[in-house]
Amino acid sequence: xxxxxxxxxxxxxxxxxxxxxxxxxxxxxxxxxxxxxxxxxxxxxxxxxxxxxxxxxxxxxxxxxxxxxxxxxxxxxxxxxxxxxxxxxxxxxxxxxxxxxxxxxxxxxxxxxxxxxxxxxxxxxxxxxxxxxxxxxxxxxxxxxxxxxxxxxxxxxxxxxxxxxxxxxxxxxxxxxxxxxxxxxxxxxxxxxxxxxxxxxxxxxxxxxxxxxxxxxxxxxxxxxxxxxxxxxxxxxxxxxxxxxxxxxxxxxxxxxxxxxxxxxxxxxxxxxxxxxxxxxxxxxxxxxxxxxxxxxxxxxxxxxxxxxxxx
Numbered sequence: 001x002x003x004x005x006x007x008x009x010x011x012x013x014x015x016x017x018x019x020x021x022x023x024x025x026x027x028x029x030x031x032x033x034x035x036x037x038x039x040x041x042x043x044x045x046x047x048x049x050x051x052x053x054x055x056x057x058x059x060x061x062x063x064x065x066x067x068x069x070x071x072x073x074x075x076x077x078x079x080x081x082x083x084x085x086x087x088x089x090x091x092x093x094x095x096x097x098x099x100x101x102x103x104x105x106x107x108x109x110x111x112x113x114x115x116x117x118x119x120x121x122x123x124x125x126x127x128x129x130x131x132x133x134x135x136x137x138x139x140x141x142x143x144x145x146x147x148x149x150x151x152x153x154x155x156x157x158x159x160x161x162x163x164x165x166x167x168x169x170x171x172x173x174x175x176x177x178x179x180x181x182x183x184x185x186x187x188x189x190x191x192x193x194x195x196x197x198x199x200x201x202x203x204x205x206x207x208x209x210x211x212x213x214x215x216x217x218x219x220x221x222x223x224x225x226x227x228x229x230x231x232x233x234x235x236x237x238x239x240x241x242x243x244x245x246x247x248x249x250x251x252x253x254x255x256x257x258x259x260x261x262x263x264x265x266x267x268x269x270x271x272x273x274x275x276x277x278x279x280x281x282x283x284x285x286x287x288x289x290x291x292x293x294x295x296x297x298x299x300x301x302x303x304x305x306x307x308x309x310x311x312x
Contacts, residue, residue, distance in 0.1 A: 010252040010253055012252075013248070013249040013250075013251070013252035013253045014249070014253070014261070015249075016245040016246070016248045016249035017245070017246065017249035017250075017253065017258050017261035018261050018264050019241075019245050020241070020242045020243075020245035020246040020249065020261075021242075021246075021261050021262050021263075021264035021265040021268070022264045022265075022267075022268045023237045023238075023241055023242045023245070023268075024176075024237075024238070024242050024265050024268075024269075025107070025264060025265040025266060025267060025268030025269035025270075025271075025272070026237070026268050026269070026272055027233070027234045027237050027238055028091060028095060028103050028107070028265065028268075028269040028272075029095075029103070029268065029269040029270070029271070029272025029273050029276060029277065030230060030233075030234065030272055030276065031043075031091070031092055031095050031096075031234065032095050032096070032099065032273070032277060033227070033230060033277075034092075034227070034230060034231060034234060035092050035093075035095065035096035036096075037223055037227045038218075038223070038227075038231070039214040039218065040089060040092045040093050040096070041089070041207060041210035041211050041213070041214050042211050042214040042215050042218055043092060043231070044085070044088045044089060044092065044203075044207045044210075044211065045204070045207045045208060045210070045211020045212070045214075045215070046211070046231060046235065047088070047231070047234055047235040047238055047239060048084075048200055048201075048203045048204035048207060048235075048239060049204060049211075049235075050231070050232065050235035050236070050239075051200045051235050051236065051238070051239030051240050052200055052201060052204050052239075054236065054240055055193075055196060055197040055200055055239070055240060056197075058193040058194055058196060058197035059194070059197045059198065059201065065191070065194065066189075068190070068198075072186065072189065072190065075182055075185060075186055076186065076195070076198045076199055076202065077202055078178070078182055079179060079182045079183060079186060079195070079199045079202075080198070080199035080200070080201075080202030080203045080206070081202065081206065082175045082178040082179060082182070083175060083176060083178060083179025083182070083183070083199065084179075084199055084200065084202070084203035084239075085202075085203050085206045085207060086171070086172075086175045087172050087175035087176055087179065088203070088207075088238070089207075090168045090169070090171040090172040090175060091103070091168075091169070091172040093165075093168050094106075094165050094166070094167075094168035094169035094171075094172060095169070096165075097162055097164065097165030097168070098165040098166060098169065099273060099277075103169055103266070103269050103270075103273075106166060106169035106170055106172075106173060106266075107169070107172070107173060107176075107262075107265050107266035107269060109138075109170070109173045110137075110173055110176060110177060110259065110262035110263070110265060110266070111133065111134050111137040111259045111260045111262055111263055111295070112134045112137060112138055113173055113174060113177040113259075114177045114180045114181065114255065114256065114258070114259025114262060115130060115131075115134050115256045115259050115260075117177050117178065117180075117181045118180075118181055118184070118254070118255040118256040118259065119256065121181050122181060122184060122185070122255055124254050124255060124256045126256060127256075127257075129298050130256055130257060130260065132295070132298050133260050133295040133298045134260070134295070135295070136291050136292065136294050136295030136298065137260070137263050137291075137292055137295045139291050140263070140288040140289065140291040140292040140295070143284050143285075143287050143288035143291060176262070176265075177259070177262075180246075180250075180255055180258060180259055180262070181255055183195070183246060183247055183250050183255075184250050184254075184255040184258070186247070187247045187248075187250040187251045188251075191247075192243075192244045192245075192246075192247035192248045192251070193244060195243065195247050196239070196240060196243040196244045196247065199243065200239045200240075200243070203239070246258075249261075260295065263292045263293075263295065266292075267289055267292060267293075270285065270289075
């Protein structure tokens with residue numbers, strides 16, 4: 001093999017990562033409709049319960065699958081507690097108090113957060129092109145925040161959303177970043193399907209007491225069929241498709257580079273808010289998304305034959 005030949009680009013892994021975050025962003029946006037129909041804990045409980053039925057065969061894995069170690073079990077619990085349970089609660093409550101577009105603004109912090117946590121916990125070196133990509137993602141956040149301010153001449157949040165709504169969305173960012181970093185360690189030794197099933201089961205166990213508490217006083221007959229269909233999509237997308245796609249992608253891509261793909265989350269969330277929920281969209285929003293896409297291209301463009309430069 002020619003040592004000067006550029007390494008193969010993992011396009012399939014990139015597609016999995018992009019597809020996963022696009023699905024997450026779409027249900028983050030659509031969750032604005034779901035939290036209007038279901039209480040937050042009941043909604044999370046129903047989501048995990050529906051997904052658990054679908055993923056029963058994935059729990060044990062193939063006959064030759066090794067027994068999970070104590071360390072792996074701890075990581076699976078943390079992956080579920082932070083990336084499933086806390087992320088779902090913070091995201092659903094945060095979107096319910098603010099807007100889908102506001103969630104897109106805050107979630108655009110993900111690439112920088114993932115890169116920082118990957119360096120801190122996985123000791124992954126940060127390439128210069130990744131640093132540039134993160135800078136572009138942050139610029140996109142700044143543009144989105146400016147677009148939300150009254151001085152920009154564009155519509156701000158109607159009615160003035162409470163500060164704690166934004167605080168919950170920021171907490172969701174750190175939960176999702178933790179999910180990426182822990183998932184990188186898990187995906188090295190456990191199949192994507194098995195990881196998906198186990199973290200969903202932990203999520204179901206964690207939320208069941210709260211879900212049952214809210215279910216006792218909930219009027220289920222008032223939920224219309226379209227809301228049930230949306231709940232089904234949310235459950236399958238959030239607990240089955242997104243986790244499996246993300247873990248498959250992480251098997252071939254460093255966590256810091258994979259973190260750049262989280263920009264698809266705020267982009268798709270904001271677009272759902274604009275096109276699906278009728279939230280305002282202007283030139284600044286378009287510029288923000290163009291900047292984010294530029295950062296994605298910088299991070300994923302095929303490398304030259306020489307080794308990529310790393311930050312000191």
